[in-house]
Amino acid sequence: MWTRHHKKRRLGRAVVPLMAVAFLSYFGYHSIHGGYGLKATEEFDRQIAERQAQLDELTQRRKVLEKEVELMSDGSLERDMLDEKARLALNMSRSDEIVIFHSSSN
Template structure:
């Protein structure tokens, strides 16, 4: 009868923990640096805040434009607003006038 006696190997006990550590380090790395990781989430939040500020600016510009259109087309037609738009578009004025345009209104 053949019998084998093996010495207990120290490396045999480290195989499973080493493989586990490799898998865990892979997943931890990608949970931080991956496409959907923590750093990508921070970049997304910063981009979202920038776009929200742009949206607020565009909404306020749109409201200002809608107000100007409402003043021109509400039926009572404010003559000074119509006159201002015509002078600005045609670049005309009377000889005795000085016109100062505010770029924020256009």
């Protein structure tokens, strides 16, 4: 019966460690630069902070609008509020008045 004996080669010993290094390099790179990696997490955190600031601003604006609606719809209209809204909508004022526009009012 014939048997073959293979000589151990250096390349054969290095295949498994080289494959392990390749896999670790691949997953290491994507854990930092990938879609859910460290850099993407920093970008997500930045977006969360921006959107939270926008939400706070919109919440404040909504409170102001709700207060204006409450003043106009409680059964009796506030005369000053009605006058202010009418003048703003019609873009009119009397000749003896000074009009000051705030950037928060639309």
